[in-house]
Amino acid sequence: MSAAPTSRLLADWLDWLEAQRPQQQIELGLDRIRRVKDELGIAFACPVILVGGTNGKGSTCAFLESILLQAGYRVGLHTSPHLVRFNERARVNGEQAADEALVEHFEAVEAARERVAARDGEAAAALTYFEFTGLAIMRLFQHAKLDAAIFEIGLGGRLDAMNVLDADCSIVTSIDIDHADWLGDTREKIGLEKAHIFRTGRPAICSDPVPPESLIDYAREIDADLRLFARDFNYAGQRGATDWQQWSWGGRSGKVAGLAYPALRGANQLLNASGALAALEALRPVLPVSNQDIRTGFATVELPGRFQVLPGKPTVVLDVAHNPHAAAALADNLDHMAFHPYTHAVFGCMRDKDIPGVLRRLKDRVDHWHLATLPSERSAAAEDIAALLRAEGFPEDKEHSITVHATPAAAWVAARGGAGEGDRILVFGSFLTVGGVMDLASRSR
Known part of the structure; x- marks a missing residue:
């Protein structure tokens, strides 16, 4: 050393x-x-x-x-x-x-x-x-x-x-x-x-x-x-x-x-x-x-980043779910929230995770995906996550979209710009995803 x-x-x-x-x-x-x-x-x-x-x-x-x-x-x-x-x-x-x-x-x-x-x-x-x-x-x-x-x-x-x-x-x-x-x-x-x-x-x-x-x-x-x-x-x-x-x-x-x-x-x-x-x-x-x-x-009790709902509009949910078990719990929690016209997701994950298993549990609850590459050698590339999402059958049309971004911050800015006041933004995946957005999200409320 x-x-x-x-x-x-x-x-x-x-x-x-x-x-x-x-x-x-x-x-x-x-x-x-x-x-x-x-x-x-x-x-x-x-x-x-x-x-x-x-x-x-x-x-x-x-x-x-x-x-x-x-x-x-x-x-x-x-x-x-x-x-x-x-x-x-x-x-x-x-x-x-x-x-x-x-x-x-x-x-x-x-x-x-x-x-x-x-x-x-x-x-x-x-x-x-x-x-x-x-x-x-x-x-x-x-x-x-x-x-x-x-x-x-x-x-x-x-x-x-x-x-x-x-x-x-x-x-x-x-x-x-x-x-x-x-x-x-x-x-x-x-x-x-x-x-x-x-x-x-x-x-x-x-x-x-x-x-x-x-x-x-x-x-x-x-x-x-x-x-x-x-x-x-x-x-x-x-x-x-x-x-x-x-x-x-x-x-x-x-x-x-x-x-x-x-x-x-x-x-x-x-x-x-x-x-x-x-x-x-x-x-x-x-x-x-x-x-x-x-x-x-x-x-x-307080614990940031675990199904944390920020005050204000649009609704912002932060969750460090990055495996299928956690994603299933997140999906259930989302189902018990109030109605939102559209859900925009900011997601980034390490490539050694079961990314298809995570996407499978949440793809039907998200309308617009903003995928990010994380600042880590272990990160899955946003383009690769997009390919997995398409392989899971996620549609791309007027009501559904997939975009890729170089950083979680860039993905957040895009999601924030595309979300209406009544919509929901879900930021989830690796700690690097949620942490990379948390400060920006709090300052934009």
């Missing part, structure tokens, strides 16, 4: 890291990060919660953070990737970490990495972007005097960098086909990979309604305290014409009734909320929360 920056500017460090190991580069394994973690002496005196799964990880993390903050705990939350600012990846007590704090821990990680490289060889300490930044955030949390630390698993489970942590409670939200080249091409294979965030004798939550047998078998093999949706916890509710009106949750030790629908939109959020409550039930001896903390936490 080239010499680290002497600058104290976060932007300089992020540019340096991107030059060494682009953040889109994937290199699974725990040996490198474990060596540097041990060199740093990273350990936690508070409960650590790991949250993995195909979809629903961000929402589950947000629910946990919001409820624990309402209960008066000091909480650290690591999520990935970010939408607009890197600082989104590290929140302490509900606030994004300051640039100066992040740089301090970047410097500590690089010093430890250099010591490991000098002792064991450069290859033994060749950290990826995600590993390097993840270690810096772990160290930041270690020094933040937390009551609870929540870490989102980035890609898989077994070999994901965050799995180097010794979790007190682990949650697998859902299992579906994604990152098939790395995790396997069946739910059983992917379920086994994700189950490896479970720990012997500790709570292991799975909120997928139909968990793979491989996940259940692994939890039994290591003697984890497995808690399954529909067996150990569940929810029930009353649904009105357009949304859930009230719901209740039941677990092993009791019930919480009279819950208003969470502030995060989408019917799938009750499943994510149920998994979060199952984890909090399991952690009650060390992190007790009241029913009022739960109610207020659900009412005040």
Whole structure:
């Protein structure tokens, strides 16, 4: 690696890291990060919660953070990737970490990495972007005097960098086909990979309604305290014409009734909320929360980019759905919205995703497609996505169109210019798609 920056500017460090190991580069394994973690002496005196799964990880993390903050705990939350600012990846007590704090821990990680490289060889300490930044955030949390630390698993489970942590409670939200080249091409294979965030004798939550047998078998093999949706916890509710009106949750030790629908939109959020409550039930001896903390936490939770509807006209929906499972949930959520004459979609995605599967679930809900090439070597070209959309039978006539753009921003400008006041603009796909539009969309309201 080239010499680290002497600058104290976060932007300089992020540019340096991107030059060494682009953040889109994937290199699974725990040996490198474990060596540097041990060199740093990273350990936690508070409960650590790991949250993995195909979809629903961000929402589950947000629910946990919001409820624990309402209960008066000091909480650290690591999520990935970010939408607009890197600082989104590290929140302490509900606030994004300051640039100066992040740089301090970047410097500590690089010093430890250099010591490991000098002792064991450069290859033994060749950290990826995600590993390097993840270690810096772990160290930041270690020094933040937390009551609870929540870490989102980035890609898989077994070999994901965050799995180097010794979790007190682990949650697998859902299992579906994604990152098939790395995790396997069946739910059983992917379920086994994700189950490896479970720990012997500790709570292991799975909120997928139909968990793979491989996940259940692994939890039994290591003697984890497995808690399954529909067996150990569940929810029930009353649904009105357009949304859930009230719901209740039941677990092993009791019930919480009279819950208003969470502030995060989408019917799938009750499943994510149920998994979060199952984890909090399991952690009650060390992190007790009241029913009022739960109610207020659900009412005040925020998570940009997950079926986020911006105020104003035309209606703008932001959603980071980029696999078929998430696209199906997005389609269902769109169906429960009010009528809009036309829907304009801004979409960009990585080429290793099941793009036809995503398009198949949403093509009948979109009238005008604005396809973008993303600023990443892994991006699918907008022209290639257009060809896939045509292959799926999407018509091009007076009422339907497909256009391609060099960037998400250009696609957004075109969609915004073509949409009427009563129309809907759906911005979805990769985090780079939604993040690339989010600032522009907010400023144009």
